[in-house]
Amino acid sequence: MYNHILSSQHPQRGGYVYFTPIHPQHYRVYSTADESFWCCVGTGMENHSKYGELIYTHRNNDLYVNLFIPSTLDWKERRMKITQQGSFPESENTRLKVQIAKPQLFTIYMRKPKWLKQQGYSIKVNGQPVDASSGNEYVAIKRLWKTGDVINVQLPMKNYTEYLPDNSQWVSYLHGPLVLAAPTDTTNLVGLNANGSRWGHIATGPMYALTASPLLTGTLAEIRNALSKSADNVYTVGKAVVQDKYKNLKLVPFYKLHDTRYVLYWPVAASKDSVKQKEAELQMLDNTYIKLAARTVDGVAPGEQQPESDHAMIMDQSETGIFRNLHWRSATGSFSYRMRTSPSVNKLGITYYGREKDAEFDIYINDSKLEHIILNGTEGDTFITREFNVPDDFRKAGNTVTIKFVATAGKKTAAIYDVRLLK
Secondary structure, X not given: OOOOOHHHEOOOOOOEEOOOOOOOOEOOOEOOOOOOOOHHHHHHHHHHOOOOOOOEEEEOOEXXXXXXXXXXXXXXXXXXXXXXXXXXXXXXXXXXXXXXXXXXXXXXXXXXXXXXXXXXXXXXXXXXXXXXXXXXXXXXXXXXXXXXXXXXXXXXXOEEEEEOOOOOOEEEEEEOOEEEEEEOOOOOOOOOEOOOOOOOOOXXXXXXXXXXXXXXXXXXXXXXXXXXXXXXXXXXXXXXXXXXXXXXXXXXXXXXXXXXXXXXXXXXXXXXXXXXHHHHHHHHHHHHHHHXXXXXXXXXXXOXXXXXXXXOOEEEEEEEEEEOOEEEEEEEEEEEEEEEOOOOOOEEEEEEEOOOXXXXXXXXXXXXXXXXXXXXXXXXXXXXXXXXXXXXXHHOOOOEEEEEEEEOOOOEOOOEOEEXXXX
């Protein structure tokens, strides 16, 4: 709610975000009122009308308080109102006041979130403490409720880290339910306010090299404990940052961060001795993605729904899967994509796994065979990218060409992980 939905609308201009990049030091693009209106503008408006939807729920006559948002519950059937006041998450507390036609016996369940500190969470009713140690997700307060009853809840938020779901060495920092991010700079924010073009919702300014991004080092505990609050009420992680120039970066709740490049996930080296190894890994990624992006006229990620839909995929006896967190497509028949081209294109690049074997197939551009490929599994435990020359005739063929992979009879194509037309 806070980290994605609330953060997806610009607080001054009202523009909506489609994509939220997590590449370090990249940025988000916002819709404009009279030109760009993609689908996430429509659902974006709807999202912001739904904050009240689940603040309160009930089971029979018992009430659940799920979210700590200033609000009034008008439960007409019960002739009861609950008014919640506070400025959470700016302050770590909330206050609820009961107004009821006549005293009623029922239970109010106060949510007990997982992001609380172990010490300090407390509930008081009319100034008297309630046992808040019971219950894993909610604390039950059963009593004869009457008008004027007041519930005060203290919500001390803990600091913690979360790694990417694949447990790779990229970490984010959180304070309570809030993801924290560090603004870096505001240069080259190309298309920050989108026009009506087909790809206007994508941030097309340059991606910064991973080797030029902040790098953390330390054990899991050291990385977590590096987050500390500064005198001006913002957070720093300077104790864990390798590069001196990034030690003073300030972390703020992501929903407050707009019109800037930012760091949301931080690369991590397990120890100071492994910093150079991590830098080499990041350099390899830069070589693969940053330099390749500058050469790419069009690309497809096979096996992924949106890229394949965007490129008018046609398939016959084809299947998809995931290997090492990368999607692929292969076929015993064929599959093809319609791709954008330009006179500057002179290479077709494809990526496959080096130990792929028993694969034999042809690559076509439009209806002309470009290459016959046989793979026998001898290229190693790594992903291989090969580039093939595109004949001049197809460089000038128009705005699009069809790239097709056709299996040799009785064989299969390789599992293809990436397809690009390159300058």
